[in-house]
Structure formats: C-alpha cells, structure tokens
Amino acid sequence: AAAMANPLAAFTLIKRLHSEWLNVVFSNEALENAQALRSSYEEERAELPRLADLQGAARGLMRLQDVYALQVSGLASGRFRRVTDGVPTDVYLPSKAVLLSGDDCFLVGKVAYEQQDYYHSVQWLEESVRLFRGAGRRWSPENEGTLEDALDHLTRRSVSQELLHHDPTNGRVLKNVEEYENLLASAAPPGGGGLRRPGSTHLRTRGTYERLCRTQGSQPMHFRNPRLYCDFFTNGRPALLLRPVRREVLSLRPLVVLFHDFVTDAEAEGVKGLAQSGLRRSVVAAGEKQAAADYRISKSAWLKDSAHSVVEKLDQRISLVTGLNVKHPYGEYLQVVNYGIGGHYEPHFDHATSPSSPVFRLKTGNRVATFMIYLSSVEAGGSTAFIYANFSVPVVERAAIFWWNLHRNGEGDEDTLHAGCPVLIGDKWVANKWIHEFGQEFGERRCGLSPVE
Ligand SMILES: O=C(O)CCC(=O)C(=O)O
Numbered sequence: 229a230a231a232m233a234n235p236l237a238a239f240t241l242i243k244r245l246h247s248e249w250l251n252v253v254f255s256n257e258a259l260e261n262a263q264a265l266r267s268s269y270e271e272e273r274a275e276l277p278r279l280a281d282l283q284g285a286a287r288g289l290m291r292l293q294d295v296y297a298l299q300v301s302g303l304a305s306g307r308f309r310r311v312t313d314g315v316p317t318d319v320y321l322p323s324k325a326v327l328l329s330g331d332d333c334f335l336v337g338k339v340a341y342e343q344q345d346y347y348h349s350v351q352w353l354e355e356s357v358r359l360f361r362g363a364g365r366r367w368s369p370e371n372e373g374t375l376e377d378a379l380d381h382l383t384r385r386s387v388s389q390e391l392l393h394h395d396p397t398n399g400r401v402l403k404n405v406e407e408y409e410n411l412l413a414s415a416a417p418p419g420g421g422g423l424r425r426p427g428s429t430h431l432r433t434r435g436t437y438e439r440l441c442r443t444q445g446s447q448p449m450h451f452r453n454p455r456l457y458c459d460f461f462t463n464g465r466p467a468l469l470l471r472p473v474r475r476e477v478l479s480l481r482p483l484v485v486l487f488h489d490f491v492t493d494a495e496a497e498g499v500k501g502l503a504q505s506g507l508r509r510s511v512v513a514a515g516e517k518q519a520a521a522d523y524r525i526s527k528s529a530w531l532k533d534s535a536h537s538v539v540e541k542l543d544q545r546i547s548l549v550t551g552l553n554v555k556h557p558y559g560e561y562l563q564v565v566n567y568g569i570g571g572h573y574e575p576h577f578d579h580a581t582s583p584s585s586p587v588f589r590l591k592t593g594n595r596v597a598t599f600m601i602y603l604s605s606v607e608a609g610g611s612t613a614f615i616y617a618n619f620s621v622p623v624v625e626r627a628a629i630f631w632w633n634l635h636r637n638g639e640g641d642e643d644t645l646h647a648g649c650p651v652l653i654g655d656k657w658v659a660n661k662w663i664h665e666f667g668q669e670f671g672e673r674r675c676g677l678s679p680v681e
C-alpha cells in the first residue's frame with residue numbers, strides 16, 4: 229500500500245495487472261501452459277483492475293499534471309517537477325523514482341486521444357516517442373515498428389502517406405494512419421494557435437482553485453488578520469475541561485475552525501477499517517438523484533453510530549465541540565471518504581442549492597454545518613481549498629475542520645465554496661459529518677462558534 233502512495237507506481241501497477249498480464253496469457257510462449265494460465269487468469273479476473281480503472285488512473289495522472297502544473301517529461305522520469313518562468317522546482321521529491329516506459333506514456337496519450345482530448349494526447353504521445361527513440365527499444369507488445377513510426381510523424385505534426393507503402397494491406401497501419409490524421413487535424417487547427425486544455429473553461433473558479441491547490445495549504449490570513457487566533461477550547465463543557473481542544477480559527481468569513489487532535493490514531497484506523505468493505509465510488513447530487521461525476525473522484529462509505537462504539541464516540545465528541553445535535557436524522561451518518569490516485573472534489577457547496585436536492589430527503593432542512601475529520605496524512609497535495617475565501621488548509625492528520633454552510637436566515641453562504649485538491653502523493657482519508665438545520669437549539673450560534681449574520 230505504501231508503494232501505491234506514488235501515483236506513478238499506482239498507474240504502472242494497474243497497467244501491468246490490466247493489460248500486460250493479458251499479453252503473457254495470450255502470448256505464443258504461453259501456448260504450452262495455456263490452459264493453466266488462462267484458467268488462473270479467469271479466476272483472478274474479477275479482482276483485476278478493469279479498463280475503466282486503467283483509464284481512471286491515466287486521467288488521474290493528467291489531472292495532477294494540470295492542477296500542479298507538472299511537466300510530462302518530469303513525470304516520465306519519476307519526478308514531480310514544475311517549471312515557472314523557466315525555473316524548475318521539485319513539487320515533491322520521491323525517495324524512489326518510478327520511471328514510466330514509452331508504452332506507459334503511450335497509454336496515457338491513447339486514453340486522452342480516445343476522449344478527443346488532444347491537448348494531453350499530443351504531450352503524452354510525444355513523450356512516448358521520445359522514450360522509444362531514446363531507449364532504442366522496439367515496440368514490443370504490438371511487435372510492429374509502425375506505431376512508432378506513426379508517433380514519430382506525430383511529433384513532426386505530419387503523418388506521411390509513406391507509411392502506407394510499407395504494407396498497404398495492413399489494416400493496423402491503415403487504422404493508425406487514419407487515427408493520427410484525425411488527431412493532427414484537430415490538434416493543429418488551421419491558422420495555428422495552441423491546444424486548449426479540455427474542461428478548463430467549465431469551471432469558472434479553476435484559476436483560483438488550482439492556485440490554492442498548488443500552495444498545498446496556506447493560511448496567509450493569519451498574517452493579514454489579527455483577529456484570527458488559536459486557543460484551548462472547552463465550549464463550557466465539563467467533559468472538555470480536563471482535555472480542552474486546541475482550536476485554530478482559520479477564517480471569520482466564513483467561519484472556519486480547525487480542531488487539532490480531534491481523533492486518536494487508533495480511532496482513525498478503526499473508522500477506516502469499518503468503512504473499508506463498504507467503500508463505493510462517491511456520488512454527487514444530480515437533480516433529485518445522485519450520480520458519479522468527474523468532479524468528485526473518491527470512494528466513500530456511510531457509517532451509522534450503531535456500527536461500532538468508536539463511531540458513537542466520535543458523534544458524541546462532535547456534539548460536544550459544536551454544541552449541535554448530530555443524531556440521525558439531525559446529522560447524517562458519518563461519511564468516510566478515501567481519495568486514490570489523483571482523487572479530488574472540485575469546488576462545490578455542501579449545502580443543497582436546489583429544493584429538489586436529495587439533502588432534503590431527511591426532512592430536517594438543509595446542511596447547516598460541515599464537520600470534517602482528517603483520518604490520514606498525505607505526503608503531497610490533497611489540501612482543502614476555500615475558493616472565495618481565498619485560503620487552503622493542508623491535511624492535518626487527526627484534526628477536524630468545521631464551518632457553517634448557511635447564514636442565520638437559512639440561506640446558503642456562497643463564501644463556503646470549497647474543494648478537496650487532488651492527492652499528489654499519498655492515501656487521503658476524511659470523514660464528513662453533515663449537520664442539518666432542524667433539531668438544533670442553536671445555543672452555539674450565540675457564543676463559541678457563532679457564525680456571521
Ligand atoms: O476532501 C476534502 O478536503 C474536502 C471534501 C469535501 O469537501 C466533501 O467531501 O464535501
């Protein structure tokens with residue numbers, strides 16, 4: 229699992245399990261032992277990564293490339309490097325470099341290509357060609373030099389018909405030439421102009437979001453705003469008197485508070501363990517329903533307080549420090565979230581912004597507050613970014629972050645727009661407790677955690 233913390237290692241492992249094993253199984257060398265190999269493959273098949281997993285991992289690498297402004301050539305040589313104004317800086321220095329092969333880069337380029345994403349396709353295919361050439365290696369899985377040739381021409385941005393003369397009956401070559409002609413037609417629009425990154429326009433706040441992610445957690449507010457502070461917080465509760473919680477006020481508008489050492493390592497491990505078997509691809513509100521979406525990539529599971537005493541204990545502690553009723557249905561069950569390779573949650577609101585939202589199914593009003601516990605650390609990336617409030621919070625292991633989503637009048641606070649930045653290196657786990665409007669006496673809204681307006 230530690231090796232999987234590196235997205236390059238995770239990608240190459242998934243690729244190996246998905247496709248390279250197949251190459252072995254169906255190779256000529258395997259003919260003699262074919263039956264044994266194939267049946268063992270069939271047995272393992274359900275457990276093996278599927279094509280969608282491989283594509284997801286490739287897209288994850290491209291996402292990291294974009295958000296952290298990483299160079300493709302750096303990634304291929306196992307480095308997480310950014311170049312700003314011609315000056316290269318290491319965003320993260322892995323202790324052990326995982327190199328990508330020409331074939332690995334080709335696959336990323338192909339995934340992009342198939343999604344008509346020529347911006348990434350060209351970069352990764354070019355890197356693939358560079359590696360094939362530099363390494364002086366043959367195109368082994370396909371056993372044909374033609375693809376390499378096609379890629380070679382791709383870098384010169386002109387597919388030559390001469391390729392067809394090698395073997396005009398070779399359907400594979402024909403298909404490649406046709407594909408790359410299409411690629412070039414779209415990649416180099418007449419009149420020039422660089423390729424645009426796909427999807428870079430759909431998110432209005434992308435610029436701010438990525439800037440906040442790149443700083444990997446920064447709280448410039450502390451220096452600018454003397455009203456921000458740290459203290460030991462008891463919330464006037466006898467239960468907290470003996471062990472006050474170290475509270476750090478990160479922002480006043482919106483009010484965002486970090487509670488340090490909110491959970492112990494043992495509790496975090498316990499919660500992760502309980503969630504493990506229930507983890508499924510996370511969904512988001514889509515009209516009245518819920519659906520998977522590219523803007524939220526993670527797995528999650530819901531834990532009832534009855535699942536284990538550790539969950540019940542956390543519920544009680546959340547209630548103690550927030551002064552809010554978090555019992556279902558006034559609080560939702562604990563949502564445990566695990567972000568894998570390039571996992572993220574792009575800018576969003578936790579509260580419902582439409583009356584038909586599934587959030588209202590509990591009939592306890594909207595999500596008035598969010599209480600999120602960081603159950604793990606990460607080595608790089610994965611900060612929680614507050615877009616309009618213009619700050620990001622690094623993953624602080626064992627800490628919990630709290631904010632109000634709604635104004636006092638029940639209207640959504642737009643300033644809470646926030647995101648989970650893509651995880652660059654590591655395995656990020658959080659647990660969300662969403663607290664609803666009803667069932668609260670709002671004692672706290674007058675004192676300790678009082679929101680603005
Ligand atoms: O993972 C994070 O840092 C943020 C997660 C989040 O916003 C959510 O799950 O709603």
Ligand SMILES: [Fe+2]
Pocket residue numbers: 576577578646
């Ligand atoms: Fe959120």
